[in-house]
Amino acid sequence: MRLDKFLCKSTELIKEEAIQCIHAGEVLVNGEVAQNEAMQVHENNVISLNGATLKTRDFRYILLNKPAETVCSNIDEVYPSLFHYLEVEKVSELHIAGRLDADTTGLVLITDDGRWSFNITSPQKACCKVYRVGLSRALTTDKANEITEKFAKGLQLQGEETLTLPAKLEIISPKEVLLTITEGRFHQVKRMFARVGNRVVSLHREQIGAVCLDVDVGQWRYLTKEEILSFGK
Structure with missing residues (x-):
C-alpha cells in the first residue's frame, strides 16, 4: 500500500x-x-x-440492493451515484466489486479491500454471478434448449476473439430466466442474448458467489465474517 x-x-x-x-x-x-x-x-x-x-482501519465489506437509474460510480453522472444510499464515512475510499449498468438492479458488493474484490471480479477466480433476466421474446422449449446448450459451450460476442466462459441457463418462464456467469464483460448478459436473437428488457443480479440479495431496494448491510471469507482473503 x-x-x-x-x-x-x-x-x-x-x-x-x-x-x-x-x-x-x-x-x-x-x-x-x-x-x-x-x-x-x-x-x-x-x-x-x-x-x-498508526494502524489502518479495518476493511469494510458492504452489500447493497441497487435501484434502477443509479450508477456504480463514486460520482454522479447522468444518473446519481448509488453511494448516496450508504451512511458511512470515507465513502471515497470504497469501490464496487463488479459494476452494474444504470438500468440494471440488484446485488452489488462494495469494499475498500482491493485484493478481496479481485477474487470476485477476476475471471480466473470463477466467481459465479446469478442474474434474473426478463426477455422481449418468449422462448419455446426447443429454443430454450438450443440457447442453454450454446451458453454452456460459450458464445462469440461481436467484436471479441475469445468465447464467453461456460454459462448456466435456467428457464423460469417463457420470458424469464436465471443466468449464471463467471465473468463480467462489457454489457455481457445483454450481448449474450442479442447474439441468440433476443433482447433483455430487465436485468437483476440476485447472487454473487454464496452471497444472496436479502435487503430491500436502496437498503444495505455489512457482510458477515462467513460471507467475507467465502470469497477468500
Whole structure:
C-alpha cells in the first residue's frame, strides 16, 4: 500500500493533507523519516505521525440492493451515484466489486479491500454471478434448449476473439430466466442474448458467489465474517 494511502486509512486526513505531512517530515517508517508518498508500506512496518503510531482501519465489506437509474460510480453522472444510499464515512475510499449498468438492479458488493474484490471480479477466480433476466421474446422449449446448450459451450460476442466462459441457463418462464456467469464483460448478459436473437428488457443480479440479495431496494448491510471469507482473503 502507498504511504499516503496508509495515512488516509489510519487517520482522518485526505490525500492532499497526508502528502503534506509526509513532505514535512512528520511521518516515520520503522523509525526513519519517509518523505516519498509513493513509498510502499506493509503490515509489518511501524508507521507513526508526529510520534503517534498508526494502524489502518479495518476493511469494510458492504452489500447493497441497487435501484434502477443509479450508477456504480463514486460520482454522479447522468444518473446519481448509488453511494448516496450508504451512511458511512470515507465513502471515497470504497469501490464496487463488479459494476452494474444504470438500468440494471440488484446485488452489488462494495469494499475498500482491493485484493478481496479481485477474487470476485477476476475471471480466473470463477466467481459465479446469478442474474434474473426478463426477455422481449418468449422462448419455446426447443429454443430454450438450443440457447442453454450454446451458453454452456460459450458464445462469440461481436467484436471479441475469445468465447464467453461456460454459462448456466435456467428457464423460469417463457420470458424469464436465471443466468449464471463467471465473468463480467462489457454489457455481457445483454450481448449474450442479442447474439441468440433476443433482447433483455430487465436485468437483476440476485447472487454473487454464496452471497444472496436479502435487503430491500436502496437498503444495505455489512457482510458477515462467513460471507467475507467465502470469497477468500
